[in-house]
Amino acid sequence: MERLPPEVILEIITRLPIRSLLQFRCVCKAWFTLAQDPYLLHNYQCRSTQINPCLILHSENTLHDKLHIIDEDHHHYNQAFPGKPNLPFNSAMPSFDITGSCNGFLCLTDTQVPDTSYIYNPFIGESIQLPPVIKHFTYQRVALGFGFDQVSKAYKVIRCVYCIPEPGSRAHRPFGIINSDISIHTLGTDSWRSLGKKPRHWLDWNSPTASVNGFLHWLTKAHKYKQSHDIVAFDFATEEFHQVPCPSCPSFKRNMYSLVELGGRLCAVVRVSYNGKVDVWVMKEYNMASSWSKDYILGEHAPVGLNLGLQLSDRMRNKWFSLKNVQVLCLMKTGEILIEYGRQAFACYDPEKAEFRDLNIHGLPNCFQSVVLRGNILSLQDSIQIQI
Known part of the structure; x- marks a missing residue:
C-alpha cells in the first residue's frame, strides 16, 4: 500500500x-x-x-437480547454469516425493542421500562441514552418515531404516549384511550419539548413505519367507530402531522396492510390471503391519491427454513404479522424485492420473471425482527447537531 x-x-x-x-x-x-x-x-x-442495505436482526435471549448484522457483500446476502455487534447498554437494558431507524442509526427502547431509549450505531458500537421523558402514565402505550430534519439537519425523536385504563376499569373510549401527550427530542439537547397538542389520530404503536420525503408515516389504529386504517405522516421540520390519502380501492379498506418505502416511494403492502399472498401498492407522486398503483402481486411462497409450527413469544407475536404472513423489506439494486417470512427466513422476488429466490443465510436465530439499515461509520457525536 x-x-x-x-x-x-x-x-x-x-x-x-x-x-x-x-x-x-x-x-x-x-x-x-x-x-x-x-x-x-x-x-x-x-x-x-x-448498494444494498445491511440487514439488522433482533433476537430474544434468556439473558439479554442480541443484534445481528448481515452485510450486502455476500452474493446479495446468500452464504452470509451474521455478525454480532457489541451492545454497551446490555447490562442496563437486557431486553429491548427496535422502535425506529434512520441513516444507519437505531432507536432502541427498554421493554421493561418503556421510558428508557437509546440511539445506537450498530456498526461502530456507539450509543447515547435519551433524556428522561416529560410525561408518564401508569398504564400507557407509546409510539416512537426517529427521523431527520432536512431543514435544520438535526436528528429528532417524536414520542406519542397514550394513557389506557387500569386493568378492570370501564372506560368507554375508542380502544380504551383516556389521555395522550406528544413530545419531541432533538439529539444534542438535554430534554424533551412538549408539542402542546393532542394527537388527532391514534397511531398504531405496533405497526412498522416508513420514512419517505422527510416524513415518517404511521398507520392509525382501527376501532369500532372506524374499521379502516388511515395513513398519517409526521414532518420533522415543521413538527406537524398530516393525513396521507389511501388508495381508493374498496378491498383496500377490508384488508390488513403495512407501510414500507421502496425505491424512495411510499408503499402499502396489503394482505390478500392468510397464506402469504400480498399486493404492493405504490404511491407514484407523493400525497396524490390518484397516483396509487398496484405494481406488484406477490403470490404464496414458503422459503427454505420457514417453520409454520414455531411458537412465537408474546413480544414477537405482537409485532404486526404472524408466521403465515410476509414483511416486504426493501427494493434491491437488482430490481428484486427482499421479503421476510414468518420472522424466520428470507427470499427475493423478481417482478419481471415472477419468480422467488430463497436466501441461504447461515447462522440465523430461530426467530427475529428484521430491519434494513444503511451502513454508517460516522460517530453519533459528529452526526448530531448540538443545539445551544
Whole structure:
C-alpha cells in the first residue's frame, strides 16, 4: 500500500463492505487514522446509498437480547454469516425493542421500562441514552418515531404516549384511550419539548413505519367507530402531522396492510390471503391519491427454513404479522424485492420473471425482527447537531 498514491488508497477503501472497513480500522493506528479521513467518510456514506442495505436482526435471549448484522457483500446476502455487534447498554437494558431507524442509526427502547431509549450505531458500537421523558402514565402505550430534519439537519425523536385504563376499569373510549401527550427530542439537547397538542389520530404503536420525503408515516389504529386504517405522516421540520390519502380501492379498506418505502416511494403492502399472498401498492407522486398503483402481486411462497409450527413469544407475536404472513423489506439494486417470512427466513422476488429466490443465510436465530439499515461509520457525536 505504501507505493500507491493516497487518493487511490482512499478510493479502494471506500469500496470495501462495511464489515471489512471496520476490520481495516483495527489493524493499526496508521490505518485507523486513515479510516477517519473526511474524504473517505463522506464518499463512503454517499456510496452506501448505491448498494444494498445491511440487514439488522433482533433476537430474544434468556439473558439479554442480541443484534445481528448481515452485510450486502455476500452474493446479495446468500452464504452470509451474521455478525454480532457489541451492545454497551446490555447490562442496563437486557431486553429491548427496535422502535425506529434512520441513516444507519437505531432507536432502541427498554421493554421493561418503556421510558428508557437509546440511539445506537450498530456498526461502530456507539450509543447515547435519551433524556428522561416529560410525561408518564401508569398504564400507557407509546409510539416512537426517529427521523431527520432536512431543514435544520438535526436528528429528532417524536414520542406519542397514550394513557389506557387500569386493568378492570370501564372506560368507554375508542380502544380504551383516556389521555395522550406528544413530545419531541432533538439529539444534542438535554430534554424533551412538549408539542402542546393532542394527537388527532391514534397511531398504531405496533405497526412498522416508513420514512419517505422527510416524513415518517404511521398507520392509525382501527376501532369500532372506524374499521379502516388511515395513513398519517409526521414532518420533522415543521413538527406537524398530516393525513396521507389511501388508495381508493374498496378491498383496500377490508384488508390488513403495512407501510414500507421502496425505491424512495411510499408503499402499502396489503394482505390478500392468510397464506402469504400480498399486493404492493405504490404511491407514484407523493400525497396524490390518484397516483396509487398496484405494481406488484406477490403470490404464496414458503422459503427454505420457514417453520409454520414455531411458537412465537408474546413480544414477537405482537409485532404486526404472524408466521403465515410476509414483511416486504426493501427494493434491491437488482430490481428484486427482499421479503421476510414468518420472522424466520428470507427470499427475493423478481417482478419481471415472477419468480422467488430463497436466501441461504447461515447462522440465523430461530426467530427475529428484521430491519434494513444503511451502513454508517460516522460517530453519533459528529452526526448530531448540538443545539445551544
